[in-house]
Amino acid sequence: MPRAEHPLHRLFYPRSVAIIGASRNPRKFGHIQVANLLRMGYEGRIYPINPRADEISGLRCYPSVLEVPGEIDVAIVTIPAPKVPPVVEECAEKGVRFVVVISSGFREAGPEGERLQEAMLKAVEGTETRIVGPNTTGILNPEARFTTTFMPIEGPVREGPVSFVVQTGLFAGILLIHILTAEHFGIAKVAGLGNKCDLDEVEVLEYLGQDERTRVIAMYIEGVKNGRELMRVAKEVGLDKPIVVLKSGRTEAGTRAALSHTGSVVGRDEVFDAACRQCGMIRARDFEELIDLAKAFAMQPPPRGPRLGVASYSGAGCVLASDECTLQGLELA
Amino acid sequence: MPRAEHPLHRLFYPRSVAIIGASRNPRKFGHIQVANLLRMGYEGRIYPINPRADEISGLRCYPSVLEVPGEIDVAIVTIPAPKVPPVVEECAEKGVRFVVVISSGFREAGPEGERLQEAMLKAVEGTETRIVGPNTTGILNPEARFTTTFMPIEGPVREGPVSFVVQTGLFAGILLIHILTAEHFGIAKVAGLGNKCDLDEVEVLEYLGQDERTRVIAMYIEGVKNGRELMRVAKEVGLDKPIVVLKSGRTEAGTRAALSHTGSVVGRDEVFDAACRQCGMIRARDFEELIDLAKAFAMQPPPRGPRLGVASYSGAGCVLASDECTLQGLELA
Structure with missing residues (x-):
């Protein structure tokens, strides 16, 4: 059936x-x-x-x-x-x-x-x-050759394993152009949700959980309406697919800015942080980290343990990478 | 006289x-x-x-x-x-x-x-x-049209206010090429010190303190031989010129890597951290931050207070920047 x-x-x-x-x-x-x-x-x-x-x-x-x-x-x-x-x-x-x-x-x-x-x-x-939406560039699905964006898409859009569920036009906009021209991973789906007056990230996350093209999910969230549902779905989807989350509106000033960007009402950051830990969502610090983590998950399988080697054309690169590995809880083999 | x-x-x-x-x-x-x-x-x-x-x-x-x-x-x-x-x-x-x-x-x-x-x-x-040195690409001084580097320098080297005192060839090497082709600030002097068997960062720092071309000093250090002297000179030079420092060898693994890079013996990181706070050196977390901070000091004067505005073509950019400002102790005007 x-x-x-x-x-x-x-x-x-x-x-x-x-x-x-x-x-x-x-x-x-x-x-x-x-x-x-x-x-x-x-x-x-x-x-x-x-x-x-x-x-x-x-x-x-x-x-x-x-x-x-x-x-x-x-x-x-x-x-x-x-x-x-x-x-x-x-x-x-x-x-x-x-x-x-x-x-x-x-x-x-x-x-x-x-x-x-x-x-x-x-x-x-x-x-x-x-x-x-409203207030979003919306949807992109390279497999269906479909987009709602108003950014001119010049060439073909590279397909790949990363899907984005986001509350800003950037991902079907300027940042998309960057990803397509400068990054080495391809895109499965983009869902820009803007003000989320109706469709929200929980439903899209659940959809991407069963989408065969999606292997990695990256989210940018300003406000969460139904935290409990988000945690329930994230816990389930996250078993199969890494979910990386960048949450803004962490501070009072950011909260005010979010209100004028997508009208989102933002909860307390510590609560969101604890929720991420409980349901296994991986929190990114900024856009670069969101993209970097998504790329890492897209391009190589998770390692089996904390041990790794470091290679660089520069001695200083090796020293700094060795430091960073240790600070992140990894071990040099 | x-x-x-x-x-x-x-x-x-x-x-x-x-x-x-x-x-x-x-x-x-x-x-x-x-x-x-x-x-x-x-x-x-x-x-x-x-x-x-x-x-x-x-x-x-x-x-x-x-x-x-x-x-x-x-x-x-x-x-x-x-x-x-x-x-x-x-x-x-x-x-x-x-x-x-x-x-x-x-x-x-x-x-x-x-x-x-x-x-x-x-x-x-x-x-x-x-x-x-030994083990360094050494010196660059665009004003004197002089360099000891073995990286091919294709065009003229842009002069500017930033000087580097470093323990890796990168700064008169690959990173220099990046700075010259992709960054918007120019260079006053580069001193790559490598293993520092004789000339060390204290003497160069003291020289740059009186060098009229140098307005900002960026340092990459693996090991410090004479911490007390470094603090004394940094305190004095730092009154006129911001000193940004990236110190590696912060962890045991990094320390081992530093030993095989420049043979440096690395002290405890907390001690270095405290020393920076005492003598006003600004610590960078990684190469990007070292370059970014040097660039910021090169291109605009320090603000008179903690208040600032945020502008971005993207709403999400404003939200994230507002968050970051607050987390860094700044106030949105």
């Missing part, structure tokens, strides 16, 4: 994508998103949505998702925040499975944004439609 | 250089050293020393320093360790001021090497001749 399709499967492997806010202006996000799908060789259907255009990049345009003839697995939304709630309502009416809201100006932007975020959530209440 | 010339002045501003081990083979260190001086535009006299050649790179060759007609401020020695002591003796006889011994195979290599190191020291005993 074939395994039932995971509820998030079509977010990463959509058969059809609508781009709400598609544009003929090559500098607009809604243009780049269409161009990225074409350049990456996405094989599903692409529906640009724009009431003032007949055709964008050679694709037929529709005035709204309601006019699209077929089903829509993912709708990407890039229009200004105040216009988002009615459009999300149309998506729910159409039965769109996932609405990836790229637009910012929601909870992170103050009371009016918070009201808009609530209105957007209300629009999908009681429906099957899920919201990703 | 003009200030008396510092005893180390001619090590960094030599009027004449002999290269003992100069070679016509472009892959040999003794060839590259001559080529570097020519390419950098060194304006003093260059004397290649090689008993089996008449001319190297268009320069007249001498069979030994004793045959050189003029005075020699610096002799660079790259010949195999067993041949070094008699050559150093000739240098002392000739009155060479500084012998920079690039060759390795001395104290760091075991008992026989230690014997050679002692023999070399004995050769200069009671003379004015000082030994730099």
Whole structure:
């Protein structure tokens, strides 16, 4: 009996994508998103949505998702925040499975944004439609040649074992470009969750746990809504796949910054630290360490013991590495 | 009354250089050293020393320093360790001021090497001749267009405010190439001291304290011979110029590695740490931090207080930077 399709499967492997806010202006996000799908060789259907255009990049345009003839697995939304709630309502009416809201100006932007975020959530209440974001570059799945990012993707995206579950656009943005051009590991999935008004890291972590392409999971978290669930799932997924976590908002100043970035409310850092130790998540200190740890797990199996050798073209490199090994609890063979 | 010339002045501003081990083979260190001086535009006299050649790179060759007609401020020695002591003796006889011994195979290599190191020291005993090294790439002074390194220097070396006093060849080697091609600060002086059988970091630190070109001092140390003197000089020099120190050999394994790198005997790390705090030296954790701190001091004046703002193209960057500021005792304005 074939395994039932995971509820998030079509977010990463959509058969059809609508781009709400598609544009003929090559500098607009809604243009780049269409161009990225074409350049990456996405094989599903692409529906640009724009009431003032007949055709964008050679694709037929529709005035709204309601006019699209077929089903829509993912709708990407890039229009200004105040216009988002009615459009999300149309998506729910159409039965769109996932609405990836790229637009910012929601909870992170103050009371009016918070009201808009609530209105957007209300629009999908009681429906099957899920919201990703808002305030995120969203999804990347090189295997499906699919992305929602508005960063121009020039070449093919290297596939590999590392998946990212993150609360910032960086990972499907500038940092992705760095990883693709300067790092030696490939990417399985990226899920940028932004404000996490609906879809959260627990669900995505659970999905990646059963995703055969994912061997290593790297997370960047500003706020956790359901810590107990996160621990339960991390404990289970972590048995098979290393989970590296960078948690920000560790201090009062960071907490204030997180509030204006993704509107996240941040818990006490000691508590998160203890939770990581209990459920086996590996904590990274900064972005570099997050990437380095993910890379290490991607490129070599965990050693069987604490003993190792050190090689360097420089004597000073050997001395410093020997020090660091000892300080990290390793032994020189 | 003009200030008396510092005893180390001619090590960094030599009027004449002999290269003992100069070679016509472009892959040999003794060839590259001559080529570097020519390419950098060194304006003093260059004397290649090689008993089996008449001319190297268009320069007249001498069979030994004793045959050189003029005075020699610096002799660079790259010949195999067993041949070094008699050559150093000739240098002392000739009155060479500084012998920079690039060759390795001395104290760091075991008992026989230690014997050679002692023999070399004995050769200069009671003379004015000082030994730099052995086991180092030695000196770089872009202002004088002078270097003893065997790493090919391709272009001009950017001058700037940072001086390095180090116990590894890296700083006049691979790391130098990185600094020159990828970093935004320039270099005042580099003194690679290697095994420090004679010239040590205390004397160089004292020299750099009065060197007008040097505004920031970065040190890499494996072993300290005279801690009390180092503290005394650092306290004084540090009043005017920030001193950043990376000290390795912090652990037992690192100590063993240091013994085989520069033959240094390493003291207890807590003691060094306390000494740094007492005399105001700023301790770096690794090479990156050493370079980063030196760069920070080179490129902006110390702030007047702990308050600062954070700017980043990425929200996550602001959150992480806010956290780090707080953890480092800074305040967001």
